Structure formats: structure tokens, C-alpha cells
Amino acid sequence: MRTSERRFDARWIREVRPWALGFVAIVAAAAATARAGGGGGELGPSERAQATLERMTATEKLTLVHGVLGAPWGKKPKPSGAIGSAGFVAGVPRFGVPALQETDAELGVANPGNIRRGDTATAMPANLALASTWDPALARRQGEAVGSEARARGFNVLLGGAANLIRDPRGGRNFEYFSEDPLLSGIMVGAAIDGAQSRPGLISTIKHFALNDQETDRVVLDVRIDRAAARESDLLAFEIGVERGQPGSVMCAYNQVNGAYACENSWLLTEVLKKDWGYKGFVMSDWGAVHSTVRSALAGLDQESGEQLDTRNFMDDLASAVAEGAVPQARLDDMVRRILTSVYAHGLADSAGEGDPPNLAESDATALAIERSGAVLLQNNGLLPLPADIGRIFVVGGHADLGVPSGGGSSQVIPRGGIAAKQYEGRNRAMIFTPSAPLEAIRRQFPHAQVEYDDGRSPERAADAAAKADAVIVFAVKWMSETRDAENLALPHGQDQLIERIAHANPRTVVVLETGGAVLMPWRERAGAILEAWYGGQKGGEAIAEILSGAVNPPGRLPVTFPASEAQLPHPKIEGDPRGAPEGPVGRGGRYGRIFTADTSEGAAVGYKWFVERSEKPVFPFGYGLSYTTFRLQGLKVTAEGNAVKVSASVANAGSRAGIATPQFYVSGPDGARIPLRLAGWSRLALAPGEEGQASVTVDPRLFATFDEAARCWRIAAGTYRITAGFDAESRTESADVSLPASDLPP
Numbered sequence: 160m161r162t163s164e165r166r167f168d169a170r171w172i173r174e175v176r177p178w179a180l181g182f183v184a185i186v187a188a189a190a191a192t193a194r195a196g197g198g199g200g201e202l203g204p205s206e207r208a209q210a211t212l213e214r215m216t217a218t219e220k221l222t223l224v225h226g227v228l229g230a231p232w233g234k235k236p237k238p239s240g241a242i243g244s245a246g247f248v249a250g251v252p253r254f255g256v257p258a259l260q261e262t263d264a265e266l267g268v269a270n271p272g273n274i275r276r277g278d279t280a281t282a283m284p285a286n287l288a289l290a291s292t293w294d295p296a297l298a299r300r301q302g303e304a305v306g307s308e309a310r311a312r313g314f315n316v317l318l319g320g321a322a323n324l325i326r327d328p329r330g331g332r333n334f335e336y337f338s339e340d341p342l343l344s345g346i347m348v349g350a351a352i353d354g355a356q357s358r359p360g361l362i363s364t365i366k367h368f369a370l371n372d373q374e375t376d377r378v379v380l381d382v383r384i385d386r387a388a389a390r391e392s393d394l395l396a397f398e399i400g401v402e403r404g405q406p407g408s409v410m411c412a413y414n415q416v417n418g419a420y421a422c423e424n425s426w427l428l429t430e431v432l433k434k435d436w437g438y439k440g441f442v443m444s445d446w447g448a449v450h451s452t453v454r455s456a457l458a459g460l461d462q463e464s465g466e467q468l469d470t471r472n473f474m475d476d477l478a479s480a481v482a483e484g485a486v487p488q489a490r491l492d493d494m495v496r497r498i499l500t501s502v503y504a505h506g507l508a509d510s511a512g513e514g515d516p517p518n519l520a521e522s523d524a525t526a527l528a529i530e531r532s533g534a535v536l537l538q539n540n541g542l543l544p545l546p547a548d549i550g551r552i553f554v555v556g557g558h559a560d561l562g563v564p565s566g567g568g569s570s571q572v573i574p575r576g577g578i579a580a581k582q583y584e585g586r587n588r589a590m591i592f593t594p595s596a597p598l599e600a601i602r603r604q605f606p607h608a609q610v611e612y613d614d615g616r617s618p619e620r621a622a623d624a625a626a627k628a629d630a631v632i633v634f635a636v637k638w639m640s641e642t643r644d645a646e647n648l649a650l651p652h653g654q655d656q657l658i659e660r661i662a663h664a665n666p667r668t669v670v671v672l673e674t675g676g677a678v679l680m681p682w683r684e685r686a687g688a689i690l691e692a693w694y695g696g697q698k699g700g701e702a703i704a705e706i707l708s709g710a711v712n713p714p715g716r717l718p719v720t721f722p723a724s725e726a727q728l729p730h731p732k733i734e735g736d737p738r739g740a741p742e743g744p745v746g747r748g749g750r751y752g753r754i755f756t757a758d759t760s761e762g763a764a765v766g767y768k769w770f771v772e773r774s775e776k777p778v779f780p781f782g783y784g785l786s787y788t789t790f791r792l793q794g795l796k797v798t799a800e801g802n803a804v805k806v807s808a809s810v811a812n813a814g815s816r817a818g819i820a821t822p823q824f825y826v827s828g829p830d831g832a833r834i835p836l837r838l839a840g841w842s843r844l845a846l847a848p849g850e851e852g853q854a855s856v857t858v859d860p861r862l863f864a865t866f867d868e869a870a871r872c873w874r875i876a877a878g879t880y881r882i883t884a885g886f887d888a889e890s891r892t893e894s895a896d897v898s899l900p901a902s903d904l905p906p
């Protein structure tokens with residue numbers, strides 16, 4: 160059995176056991192029906208699914224493969240039985256198969272506004288912040304917290320797990336995604352999914368499969384990429400995420416991949432996902448991503464979502480396609496079996512209705528912990544932490560008196576405490592601020608200081624006041640949103656000029672960036688300190704203030720490269736027409752009329768790999784981040800048995816404050832040719848001053864391999880590989896060589 164299959168089954172046994180053991184105790188009537196339909200209390204999920212499938216009518220089967228919008232649409236009310244959210248799939252009550260109530264939930268439950276007016280949910284920091292923690296335990300906690308809040312509202316499917324790689328720093332959804340590296344993204348997304356699915360009765364997706372790395376033209380984009388390069392980059396992130404998170408569902412993306420829409424792409428859905436990775440769950444479409452029935456069904460799509468948005472409905476002629484043999488009955492049965500298997504594996508049939516009330520104090524603590532560890536200190540000339548006895552602090556801009564920004568689109572959470580502020584960025588496009596005001600939190604951290612605020616609208620006025628302060632903290636915001644990539648890497652609305660003037664007036668200026676990705680900093684040399692806080696979530700203001708005061712020593716490390724200019728990127732301009740990602744859906748019978756082909760010529764050389772290959776120097780490299788202490792890394796050791804490679808190094812806290820070090824290991828070779836540089840693993844060590852710890856990692860052998868698409872396997876070439884260790888992709892101070900024999904690994 161392949162590893163992925165084994166892990167998947169092991170998880171199911173774990174999920175199913177409580178159901179099997181506590182069967183009698185579970186709502187007796189419902190359980191009895193389920194047992195009758197599912198075939199008995201001791202069956203595993205697949206057997207139970209098979210037993211139910213065998214008793215289902217053709218109509219019941221079609222019901223399960225067909226999803227609609229869960230909220231009112233046009234003049235139609237929400238579907239009967241729906242909570243009111245992104246998606247709804249009717250259940251089959253006579254077998255105890257519950258309806259699927261689907262909500263977006265990457266950064267918190269995104270749909271509370273639709274359920275009950277005034278309902279709100281905990282807004283988690285951006286996934287970029289979560290990724291910057293490099294801490295899978297925190298990602299798991301995030302999943303648990305969001306999962307609990309979702310279950311408490313009766314949702315049983317989370318549209319979470321956004322595993323797309325950050326290929327371009329201007330990508331509109333980068334704040335929802337994790338990183339530019341497949342190992343980091345895969346591990347973090349897998350942990351978040353695992354956390355969510357640890358709540359009884361919850362399936363999480365992993366999405367958007369695959370290569371939906373830009374918003375420009377997303378529905379008409381054909382991403383042309385070498386298949387092996389895709390396997391070594393974007394698909395590897397998904398592969399690791401699927402292995403670790405065991406998501407009940409995979410959401411296929413809007414775009415095409417090498418000439419076929421992702422949701423009708425048999426290479427992606429059947430060859431890679433289901434055959435090579437042994438995936439047993441079901442594939443659901445993104446909302447509006449279905450354009451055919453027979454092609455989609457044959458390619459491996461198992462369930463249509465939000466049918467009102469699709470140009471061609473999967474359901475329209477699936478029944479006749481099956482009757483005529485254009486889609487084999489076995490394929491329809493496979494769709495249903497997969498859906499049922501996930502439903503049983505994750506306990507949906509055994510935990511109907513709403514889950515327990517969530518522990519909101521724990522949600523808050525999780526949001527705070529993520530932002531404390533996820534904000535990245537980029538520059539510090541000794542200005543931070545600000546001294547406790549500081550006299551006058553001048554805070555400028557970014558609505559810091561009201562809250563912290565959040566990213567736009569389907570992941571938008573209506574935060575607890577209500578929307579602190581809305582700033583319009585074009586028609587119907589509102590940036591929403593989460594009510595965790597940095598200004599108030601700074602006042603709490605510095606109770607003896609005189610803390611004043613200016614909205615920054617007049618740079619002259621702000622610069623005059625700044626000159627008189629002991630320290631200035633400027634908040635700079637760049638809003639990013641689904642459906643729209645940023646045109647460039649600049650801060651908008653004249654904020655560069657504002658910072659320039661203020662930093663000129665007072666070099667004791669801290670710039671707090673609240674952005675959904677890398678930005679340019681023309682004023683960098685003037686700034687005393689720069690903190691990248693991303694979108695800070697429900698406790699963002701508190702975490703930022705704690706870092707400024709030194710109550711928290713920031714451990715965050717960049718999950719993306721900060722370039723010096725757009726000219727350094729594989730694509731100096733994002734290709735395509737920004738209007739190609741319509742904000743409204745096209746819907747049934749609609750046509751997009753054109754397809755835009757994008758050559759992903761950088762292949763697997765995403766982010767820092769591109770920079771290394773081209774010998775380009777970024778402003779801040781991948782993996783980078785400062786601390787209020789310093790760490791020393793030495794004594795890199797590498798041992799190999801066959802292709803099992805273990806690496807270790809000792810890390811010491813050489814400063815005077817406790818802190819968290821994130822030593823990183825990279826691999827390149829053989830002879831620098833095939834693999835220019837790849838993150839091979841990392842450790843996270845909490846070290847007291849003077850303390851020394853050991854970082855050790857077992858390297859995933861796929862990171863020594865390239866993918867052979869013809870032979871459908873990973874191939875490690877015989878030769879000498881170089882392992883380097885350091886604190887970011889550029890400063891790798893230790894190196895050692897390891898010789899590996901040639902070997903093949905299953906796909």
C-alpha cells in the first residue's frame with residue numbers, strides 16, 4: 160500500500176472508532192437509520208459507504224453529487240434545509256446521510272453574516288501570518304478553533320486549506336495562501352486541515368487544485384507548465400497537505416492547466432490525485448468552475464458546487480449521460496462512494512446538527528498567538544523594543560485608532576465586535592477592519608507615555624508632529640482581495656510619500672506594514688525599524704503593541720521573498736486582463752469567449768528558487784526575520800542511510816533575551832545542476848540566553864528528487880548533494896555534502 164493510502168486509512172480508523180464504540184449512545188433513532196443504510200456499526204468508512212451506495216436510488220445518488228448556493232440567490236430564497244452560506248448539498252435522510260452545509264473558513268468562519276444578522280466569528284490573522292510562524296502546532300490550533308466555531312453553527316464542510324503556492328507577490332489571494340515553498344505550505348496547510356477535522360463531524364477541503372496562483376483572468380487562464388515542474392512545486396504542496404491533513408475533499412480550481420479546465424482535467428484529478436496519490440475522498444468544484452458534464456465526470460470531478468454559477472451544469476444531463484453510457488454507471492457510483500466515504504470517515508453522519516458552543520477565549524488566544532509569532536521584524540537599528548519609560552509616541556495612519564485590516568473576497572470574516580471601519584477601494588470593494596485597535600493596545604503597553612494619533616491624511620501636519628515625538632509608529636496598509644491582483648508592489652494612496660516625510664522628520668520611525676504580501680520600501684534606509692504585521696486578525700493590535708514594547712520577542716520568519724523591484728520577478732507584469740476574473744458569476748449558458756494562455760516558464764523555480772537561479776538579490780529573503788536576541792548556528796551534521804538523510808546543527812542563543820530560533824536546512828545538487836536550492840526542513844527552538852539546542856530534521860526524500868513524468872516516479876540521481884544551514888535562504892553559513900545512490904520513489 161502506498162504511504163498516502165496507509166495514512167488515510169489510519170486516520171479513518173481513528174475517526175471512526177468513537178462512532179463504532181459509542182454507537183449506541185449516539186442519537187438512537189438517527190443511528191439506527193444510518194446503521195440500516197450504512198450496513199452495520201463495525202464497518203469502516205469505505206465499507207459503510209459501499210453498503211449505503213448499494214441501497215441508494217438513482218435520484219439519491221444524483222442528489223449527492225449536486226451542490227447549490229447555500230444562500231438566497233437572485234429572487235430565490237435559500238434552499239430548504241440550508242443554514243445560509245456558500246454551499247449546500249441535500250442529504251439522504253433515509254440513510255442518515257446529512258446535508259452538507261459548506262462555509263468558507265480559511266481565516267475564520269466567513270459566513271456568519273448570512274446566517275443571522277449581527278452574527279460574527281473570530282477573525283484569524285492572514286494565512287501569510289500563520290505561515291510566518293513556521294509552527295505547525297499553531298496551524299493545527301487555528302484549524303481546531305475555526306472548526307469549533309463552524310461546527311457550533313451547524314456547518315459540516317469547511318472550504319479551507321488554501322494550498323496554492325505564492326508564485327507572484329502581487330497575487331490577490333496571497334493573504335489566504337501560505338508561502339512560496341511547497342514544503343512549508345504543505346506542512347502548514349496539512350496541520351490546519353488536521354486541526355479542523357479533529358472536530359467531530361467536519362470535513363475540510365484543500366483548495367484550489369491546482370495552479371490558481373493569480374486572480375487576473377482566473378476563469379479564462381490556461382496555465383501552461385511543464386508537468387514535472389508542477390509536480391515539484393504547486394502539486395508537491397498539495398501532495399504534502401493531503402498526506403498530512405487527510406482532507407475529506409479537494410476543491411478543483413477555476414483555471415485551466417495545460418489546456419483543460421482544472422475541474423475537467425483528468426491528469427490532475429484522476430492521474431495525479433486519485434491514482435498516484437491514492438486519494439480516497441471526493442473532488443468538489445470551485446464555485447463557477449464547471450463547464451461540462453461528461454468531460455468533468457470522466458476526468459474525475461465528483462461533486463458540483465454552487466451550480467447557479469456554472470456555465471454548464473453537471474446535473475443538467477448527468478442522468479441521461481449515465482443512461483446513454485457516456486458516463487459509466489461505475490463512475491457515478493465512484494463519485495457517490497467517495498462522498499459517502501468522507502462523510503463517514505469524518506463522522507458527519509454521527510454528529511448531526513450543531514456542535515458544542517465554541518471556546519471563544521481559546522479562539523482569541525489562538526489568534527493572538529499566531530500574530531505574536533507571525534509578525535516579522537524586517538529591520539531594526541536598535542529602535543525596538545521601545546523603552547518602557549518613553550515620553551511621547553506618535554502613531555500615524557492605517558486606521559490604527561480603529562483596528563487592523565483584513566483581506567477581501569470569499570474568505571472575509573465579519574469579526575467579533577463588529578466591523579471597526581470600512582474603507583472603499585473601488586465600487587463595492589470594501590476593506591474591512593477588525594476591531595483590535597493598535598492605538599489602544601500601544602497605550603496599554605506604555606501606560607506612562609503620551610500617545611497621540613494622526614490619520615496621516617496631511618503628510619505635512621503628520622511630519623511636523625512627528626518631529627516632536629520620541630518615537631513615531633506609522634501604519635501602512637495595502638489591501639488585497641480575491642478576484643484582483645495588485646498592479647504593482649508599491650504601497651497605495653501616497654503612503655510611501657507619507658512615510659518618507661515622517662522618517663525624514665524623525666529617524667526614530669517604526670513602520671508597521673499591514674499588507675497581503677511583499678511590498679517595495681523606497682524609504683527603507685530612513686526607517687528605524689520595520690515590522691511586517693500582515694493582516695493581524697482579532698487580536699492584531701495587541702500582538703503588534705506587544706512586539707513594539709518588547710513584551711513579545713518576535714520569532715516570525717518570512718514565508719515569501721521581498722523583491723527589490725518587479726523587474727526581478729519571472730513576470731515583470733502579471734499577464735492577462737484583470738477584468739478576466741469577473742466579480743459577478745457568468746452562470747448557466749454563459750461563455751467567457753476567450754482563453755488566455757500564460758506560460759509559467761519559471762516552472763518549479765518559484766520565489767527564492769528563482770532568485771537563486773538568477774543570482775538576483777532580494778531586499779529580504781525567504782526565511783528571514785529579526786529577533787531581539789541573536790542566534791548562532793554551528794556543527795552541521797549530515798548522515799545518510801540509502802536515501803534517508805538526517806541533518807542536525809546546534810543553535811545557541813547568543814543574546815541577552817529569551818527567543819525562538821528557526822534554523823533552516825536547504826538542499827542543492829547534485830553539482831548544483833538539477834536542484835538549485837530547496838528548503839529541506841526546519842526546527843523551532845525556544846532558547847533562554849546562553850542556552851544551546853539541537854535542530855534536527857529528517858529530510859523528505861522527494862526533496863532530493865526530480866519528477867520523471869514519463870516513468871511517473873520521483874528520481875534521485877546518484878551524486879553529491881549539498882546541505883546548507885542558516886537562518887534564511889541567503890545566509891546559509893554551514894554546509895556539508897552527502898552522497899546519495901540513485902533511487903526511484905513512488906509518485
Ligand code: BGC
Nearest residue numbers: 245263318366367445446569
Ligand atoms: C472561491 C473559493 C470559495 C468559493 C465559495 C470561490 O469564489 O474561489 O475559495 O470557497 O468561492 O465561496
